[in-house]
Amino acid sequence: MNKNFKQTSKAGSLGWLLQRISAVILFVLLFFHFIVYHFITQGRTTTYQYVLARAQSWWFPLLQFLFLLTALYHGLNGVWSVLEDYTTSKFWRLVWYSLLLTVGTILLFVGTLTIIKLYTLKAA
Amino acid sequence: MVKKTRFYDFTYYNFIGSWAWILHRLAGLALIFYLSLHIWVINSLTQGEAVFDQVMTFLNSVPFKLLETGLWGVILFHAFNGVRIVMVDFFKGSLVQKKLFVVLIAVAFILWALGSYLILSHVQWRVG
Numbered sequence: 001m002n003k004n005f006k007q008t009s010k011a012g013s014l015g016w017l018l019q020r021i022s023a024v025i026l027f028v029l030l031f032f033h034f035i036v037y038h039f040i041t042q043g044r045t046t047t048y049q050y051v052l053a054r055a056q057s058w059w060f061p062l063l064q065f066l067f068l069l070t071a072l073y074h075g076l077n078g079v080w081s082v083l084e085d086y087t088t089s090k091f092w093r094l095v096w097y098s099l100l101l102t103v104g105t106i107l108l109f110v111g112t113l114t115i116i117k118l119y120t121l122k123a124a
Numbered sequence: 125m126v127k128k129t130r131f132y133d134f135t136y137y138n139f140i141g142s143w144a145w146i147l148h149r150l151a152g153l154a155l156i157f158y159l160s161l162h163i164w165v166i167n168s169l170t171q172g173e174a175v176f177d178q179v180m181t182f183l184n185s186v187p188f189k190l191l192e193t194g195l196w197g198v199i200l201f202h203a204f205n206g207v208r209i210v211m212v213d214f215f216k217g218s219l220v221q222k223k224l225f226v227v228l229i230a231v232a233f234i235l236w237a238l239g240s241y242l243i244l245s246h247v248q249w250r251v252g
Contacts, residue, residue, distance in 0.1 A: 075156035
């Protein structure tokens, strides 16, 4: 057996389960997202006013935040499980994991900022 | 001596499951790349109505709408193969995983055609 696999643990099992739970949530929310922004757009394009009107109810931003959170988690945890398959060295695993965590934090921050901004902007 | 298996060794790709596995990964990697861009671009669109509507009109041109149908396709493949993965992992789907793949991809294809029709119906043929 490869010496790198000596220390076995259940550490990965939570990620495995959460990947499937987030998948089920995303399956519903992504269809909702496509229907709202890509299929029904009242006329030719998704306009600023259309986006603002939806972004300023009490439930829509919360749903958007849940969508952002699950999508980022699912995506970056997915990249992590791919990287895990090819990276056995402890050093590189730590480097990759930190990098994904940083990217995730930045994108979560940027996305949340967008949701708050759209919620607080004045509709014309 | 056990031969090391590599994902690019195509002798293992005689099976539907192998293809589903590698395509699911590639689609997933493409989607997280797109998601990163998407979050970034949408944030820059909160500067006001003029900028937003100008960019949206630009994105309503034929090439971007075709890319959008492609995105919809990649999403549907990943989502419906994902349903197969959940069924295999939690509901004894492994017994019928090949049939599941064919049926789910057929459903995904129908939804792809429907969605693509809606996406392309929004194309602005003449800008301005």
